[in-house]
Amino acid sequence: MSSESKFGDYGGQFVPEALMPAIEELTDAYERYVIDNEDGFMDEFRRRLAEFGGRPLPLQRADQLSARYDTEVYLKREDLLHGGAHKLNNALGQVLLAKYMGKERIIAETGAGQHGTATAMAAAHLDMPCEIYMGETDIARQRPNVFRMRINDAEVNPVTTGRGTLKEAISETMRDWATTVETTHYVIGSIVGPAPFPAMVRDFQSVISEEAREQIVEKTGGLPDAVLACAGGGSNTMGAFHHFVPDDDVDLYAVEAGGSSLSVDEEEGVAPNSASLSTGDEGVLHGARTKLLQDSDGQIMESHSVSAGLDYAGVGPELAHLVDEGRVTPVNVDDDTALEAFHRLSQDEGIIPALETAHAFGYLERVAGPATDDRAAEPRDEHHDDLGDTVIVNVSGRGDKDLETVIEETQKRDLDIAPDMSIFNEIGGGI
Amino acid sequence: MGLERAFADEPAFVPYLAAGDPDYDASIEYVEALARGGADVIELGLPFSEPIAEGSTIQEAVVRSLDAGMSPDRFFEFVEELDVDVPLVCMTYYNLIYQYGSGQGPEPFVEKAAEVGIEGFVVPDLPAEEAGPLRAACDEYGLDLIFIVAPTTKGDRLASMMDQTSGYVYVQARLGVTGAKDDVDDATEESLARIAEWDVPKAVGFGIKTGDHAERIVSAGADGIIVGSALVDIVAEGHENGDPADEVAERLEGKARELKAGALRGAEQQATAEGS
Ligand SMILES: Cc1ncc(COP(=O)(O)O)c(C=O)c1O
Numbered sequence: 001m002s003s004e005s006k007f008g009d010y011g012g013q014f015v016p017e018a019l020m021p022a023i024e025e026l027t028d029a030y031e032r033y034v035i036d037n038e039d040g041f042m043d044e045f046r047r048r049l050a051e052f053g054g055r056p057l058p059l060q061r062a063d064q065l066s067a068r069y070d071t072e073v074y075l076k077r078e079d080l081l082h083g084g085a086h087k088l089n090n091a092l093g094q095v096l097l098a099k100y101m102g103k104e105r106i107i108a109e110t111g112a113g114q115h116g117t118a119t120a121m122a123a124a125h126l127d128m129p130c131e132i133y134m135g136e137t138d139i140a141r142q143r144p145n146v147f148r149m150r151i152n153d154a155e156v157n158p159v160t161t162g163r164g165t166l167k168e169a170i171s172e173t174m175r176d177w178a179t180t181v182e183t184t185h186y187v188i189g190s191i192v193g194p195a196p197f198p199a200m201v202r203d204f205q206s207v208i209s210e211e212a213r214e215q216i217v218e219k220t221g222g223l224p225d226a227v228l229a230c231a232g233g234g235s236n237t238m239g240a241f242h243h244f245v246p247d248d249d250v251d252l253y254a255v256e257a258g259g260s261s262l263s264v265d266e267e268e269g270v271a272p273n274s275a276s277l278s279t280g281d282e283g284v285l286h287g288a289r290t291k292l293l294q295d296s297d298g299q300i301m302e303s304h305s306v307s308a309g310l311d312y313a314g315v316g317p318e319l320a321h322l323v324d325e326g327r328v329t330p331v332n333v334d335d336d337t338a339l340e341a342f343h344r345l346s347q348d349e350g351i352i353p354a355l356e357t358a359h360a361f362g363y364l365e366r367v368a369g370p371a372t373d374d375r376a377a378e379p380r381d382e383h384h385d386d387l388g389d390t391v392i393v394n395v396s397g398r399g400d401k402d403l404e405t406v407i408e409e410t411q412k413r414d415l416d417i418a419p420d421m422s423i424f425n426e427i428g429g430g431i
Numbered sequence: 432m433g434l435e436r437a438f439a440d441e442p443a444f445v446p447y448l449a450a451g452d453p454d455y456d457a458s459i460e461y462v463e464a465l466a467r468g469g470a471d472v473i474e475l476g477l478p479f480s481e482p483i484a485e486g487s488t489i490q491e492a493v494v495r496s497l498d499a500g501m502s503p504d505r506f507f508e509f510v511e512e513l514d515v516d517v518p519l520v521c522m523t524y525y526n527l528i529y530q531y532g533s534g535q536g537p538e539p540f541v542e543k544a545a546e547v548g549i550e551g552f553v554v555p556d557l558p559a560e561e562a563g564p565l566r567a568a569c570d571e572y573g574l575d576l577i578f579i580v581a582p583t584t585k586g587d588r589l590a591s592m593m594d595q596t597s598g599y600v601y602v603q604a605r606l607g608v609t610g611a612k613d614d615v616d617d618a619t620e621e622s623l624a625r626i627a628e629w630d631v632p633k634a635v636g637f638g639i640k641t642g643d644h645a646e647r648i649v650s651a652g653a654d655g656i657i658v659g660s661a662l663v664d665i666v667a668e669g670h671e672n673g674d675p676a677d678e679v680a681e682r683l684e685g686k687a688r689e690l691k692a693g694a695l696r697g698a699e700q701q702a703t704a705e706g707s
Contacts (some may be wrong), residue, residue, distance in 0.1 A: 014525055014556045016484045018581035018606055021588065161490060167481065174483045179607035181583060269480070281534065284526040284556070285481060297502050298530030299480040 005195030008324060010317035013194040015174070015287045022181040027196045029101045034093070034203055041100055045093055045204075052125055053082045053092060055207065059215035059392070064348035065361075069368035072220065072390040075351070076212045076240060078397065085354060085397030086208060086236040087118035091187055093204035095122040098185035105180065106130040108187040109173040111138055111166035111232065112309030112356060113145025114397055115189030120154035131155040133173045135164035138308045144401045163302045166232075166312045170286050190233025191316030194287030198316050205239025212392055213243045225388020226251040229396065230359040231277065231330075232309050234316035236396035245327060251388070254319055255363045257305030258332035266295050274303040276315040277323050277330035285313065291320040306335040306409055307355035307402075333362035339410055341365055342399065343417045354397035355406065364393060434472060434551050434575045434598030437518055438632035442694040443471035443599075443655030444645075445634050446662055446687060447522060449492040450475045450509050451501035453666065457676040458496070459512060461666060464680035466515035468687025472599075473517050474553060474657065477506045479524035484555035486610030488660040491667060503531050503540070510547040520577065520598075522553040528565065541568040551575030551598045559588075559595050566595065579603050580626060582618040589625060599632040601657065604639070604648070611661040612638035615647050623652045642693025649697025650704070656694050662686060 005011055005027075013023060033041035049055045057077045065073040078086040095106055106123045109132070110116030116132040123130035132149055136158050139146055149156050162168040170192070177186040191198040191205075209227075216224050229240040231254040244250045259273030271293040273279070280291035285300055293301040293313040305311040322328040333341075338355060341362035346352045353361065368387055399406070410418040437443050446465045451458050465473060478493040478501050485493065501509075510519060521544055532539025544552075551574055557565060559578060569576045575598025582603060584592065592600070602623060605616035619635055626633060635648045636657030645656045662683060669679030 012561055013558060014561055015558065016555050016581070017558050017579045017592075018583050018603060020558045020560070021581075021583040021585065024588075161494075162480075171481050171483050175486070175608045178484065181606065284524075284529060286483070287556075292526075294526070294530070296530070297504075298526040298534075299497070300526075 004199050007198070007318040007321035010289050010320045011195055011198060012289050013287060014284045014289070015194045016178055018178050019181055023194055025101070029097060030196045030200045033097055033100050034200060039100065041096070045096055048092060048096065049089065049207070053088050054080060056211050057081060059212055059219065061219070062349050065364070068348070069364060071368060071387060073364070074216060074219070074224070074390070074392045076208060076392055076394045078208060078236065079351065079353065079357070079395045083114065083118045083121055084400060085114040085118065086205060086239060087115045087189065088122065089207055089239065090189065090201050090204040090235060091115060091118035091122045094185065094187040095119065095126050095128060098187070099126055099128065101185065103183060103185040104128070105184040106187055107133070107173055107176050107180070107184055108189060109133045109166065109169035110189060111169065111311060112307065112354065113138065113142040113149065113401060114309060114354070116154070116156070117145045117148045117152070119187050120149040120152035123154065124152045131157060131176070133157050133159050133169045133176070135159045135166065135169045137164040138166070138169070141405050142308050142401050143404065165303070165308065167300065167303070174286070190235040191238050191318060192233040192286055192288060192314060198288065198318055201235050202238045202242060202318060205235050206242035208236070208239035208394065209241060209243035212240065216390070216392060220390055223247050223250050224390040224392045226253060227392045227394070228253045228255060228360045228363060229394035230255045230310060230356045231315060231319060232274065232312050232356060233314070234319040236394055238316060238318055240392070240394035241328065245322070252328045253363065254323070254328050254330050255360045256330060256332040257307060257310035257338070257359055258334035259304040260335055262332070264293070264301065269295055269299060269301050270304070271301040271313070272304045273332070274305045274310050274312055275332040276313060277319060278332050280315070288317045290314050290317040306338060306405070307359065309354065309356040310359065331363055333359045333366065335409070336413060337362035337366060339406065339413065340415055340417050342406055343410070343415070343419070351395065352399040353395060354399045355402045357396045360393050364391070434518055434520070435632055437471040438599060438654045442649045442653065442698045443632070443634065444469055444687065444691040444694055445472045445474060445655050445657040446470050447474040447476060447657060447659030448662060448666065449478055449489065449496045450506050451478065451496035451499055452492040452663070453495040453670040454499040455501070455505065455509065457679070459509065460676050460680045461683050462513055463515055464684040465662070465687050466517045468684040469691035470517050470687060471655065472520055473515065474520045474522045474659070475510065477503060477521055477523035477527060479527050482524065484608055486608040486660065488611065488663050488667065489609050492663045495670065503527055507543055507547045510549060518550045519548060520551040520553060521549045522555070525554055525557045528554065537565045538568045541565070541572050541574060545572040545574055549574065551577055553577045553579070553601060555579065559591055562595065577601050580622060582606050582622055585625070593626070593629055593631070596631055599634045599655065600626065600629065602626070602633050602635045602653065604635050604637040607637070609637060609660050611640040611664060613640065615644050619648060620651045627652060642689040645690045645693030646697040646700070649694045650700040652701065656690065658690055
């Protein structure tokens with residue numbers, strides 16, 4: 001592990017001066033406790049991750065998908081982590097670190113509510129008061145997680161600026177931190193923000209690929225041909241990639257949200273997608289230089305995705321760098337394809353994925369699935385060869401939080417694959 | 432370089448407004464009213480979509496201004512059109528500076544700013560660690576780069592800041608984000624005491640709302656006061672009530688006089704205290 005603050009030209013520390021002393025203090029704590037395991041910090045972290053979180057988590061062969069794609073498909077089951085998503089790996093690490101640093105209060109932003117939930121759980125577990133900032137749009141579309149945070153005794157502060165999604169929630173949490181920095185630790189939820197957050201969050205999440213790499217070698221006798229993970233800020237992504245980055249033969253695919261379209265409306269400042277790796281330009285947001293959705297003046301665009309956790313105009317600086325280096329391939333999947341993939345994984349494998357996660361499976365279907373009308377022009381085998389014979393997909397989280405959104409969005413679209421929910425009409429309830 | 436000159440004879444009153452709030456024409460009138468009311472330097476905000484250092488007052492001003500069509504190019508036109516005899520400082524976030532022109536760095540923005548008569552910058556999301564390229568461009572075009580000293584800035588950071596800042600230093604009066612407050616934070620006096628020996632003028636901002644606040648802060652050793660949200664509140668209220676722009680401008684001018692007078696009283700007290 002290393003505490004790099006720049007990834008190529010990306011990264012850095014673009015934050016108000018008032019926060020810089022706290023960031024220096026955090027950098028010092030990260031180097032001592034996380035990198036050097038001072039006072040046995042990492043031992044305690046690993047122990048709690050096992051006992052409280054349930055690690056290690058299985059790498060499971062997906063029998064139906066393997067048959068469908070004629071490829072060995074393995075699932076890294078982060079959905080089985082306590083809380084239902086990879087987010088706890090980072091949240092537990094940072095809340096514990098805050099304790100070692102003598103901080104008294106935890107704040108965090110959340111998009112899908114998974115990071116907020118994981119932080120609320122970790123804070124309750126480690127007996128720290130906790131406040132979560134969440135955009136109002138996300139509060140409405142991820143209600144189950146709002147309940148969970150409140151039940152775990154966290155305050156949830158609605159953010160009403162802009163579109164009321166992750167970008168606004170991060171800005172508002174930074175404002176809280178600028179006020180309370182002497183006593184409070186800000187648990188950033190992805191590999192974004194000023195250094196040392198991107199490297200530190202990656203280190204906490206890298207347990208995913210540390211386990212997966214050993215497990216795949218044990219199960220198949222070799223390395224996979226490809227690893228796929230969805231990417232919002234990119235924490236499950238870098239977590240799943242990190243230990244494979246030096247393995248040049250393993251292709252790494254970061255699957256972003258293509259939303260409803262890849263085009264942008266400069267006039268309105270809206271990009272109906274969250275594909276910052278695929279379509280963004282270099283700029284500075286939330287403390288780091290990275291790839292962003294922005295207009296030609298540098299104003300940040302409002303992103304869009306059906307999945308709250310991917311709905312963000314930026315992305316982690318390390319991923320931006322690995323994309324420029326050609327080590328990570330950015331791809332994207334639109335809302336419709338993600339919804340379809342959500343139902344397919346639920347029906348074929350008995351795993352209800354988070355909508356974020358469903359994007360990774362949407363990509364698998366697009367490149368390796370049976371030909372459809374839309375895809376007739378793209379010969380299947382070509383893509384199939386791209387992915388190779390053994391593929392790991394990171395199942396970043398489970399989809400309980402998304403059920404209402406999925407049913408609603410599915411009905412709007414009339415998807416063939418969707419289950420019939422008329423049972424509610426029969427009993428006179430409606431949906 | 433030369434923003435120091437605005438602080439030379441008496442305590443400076445440094446007002447802030449978001450350019451283009453609530454619209455271009457009214458905003459021109461408002462800035463000119465502040466100059467009439469005794470401003471010694473004016474900080475003009477170029478609105479950025481993610482103003483992470485601002486409280487709700489200025490966040491809302493940013494939204495009004497952007498909705499009315501403000502952009503970097505419009506901002507430069509705005510500055511050219513202003514009829515004021517007061518040095519102007521541009522306050523904005525780094526991404527707008529970085530993207531302008533080439534999208535490759537700060538130089539085109541600084542060149543254009545110098546051309547329209549901007550004399551310095553305050554960039555709240557650019558700490559000294561990341562300021563090298565902007566500092567170099569400012570040096571090339573003879574502009575000042577003003578750094579913010581926070582209540583948390585101590586030790587080595589303070590020393591490196593003294594070397595880097597030019598024109599004046601922005602002393603952040605309290606932790607947190609911008610916004611008018613009903614009191615003067617004790618952190619102000621502590622922060623001023625930490626940098627008492629610095630040669631560069633010390634302007635205090637964050638939370639100042641009244642002439643009495645101005646008086647207290649100047650008597651505690653500040654060379655100037657920076658006031659934003661208390662003025663933006665006047666703009667916002669006028670906008671919500673649909674008041675004519677000239678009336679709002681008059682209120683701003685009155686508030687400016689109150690603040691400047693408070694600063695002058697503070698200077699007298701300081702002189703008396705030093706004399707005794
Ligand atoms: C299940 C799940 N996967 C992925 C993400 C996206 O975050 P990241 O890109 O940081 O992994 C989220 C965010 O909320 C999530 O809840």
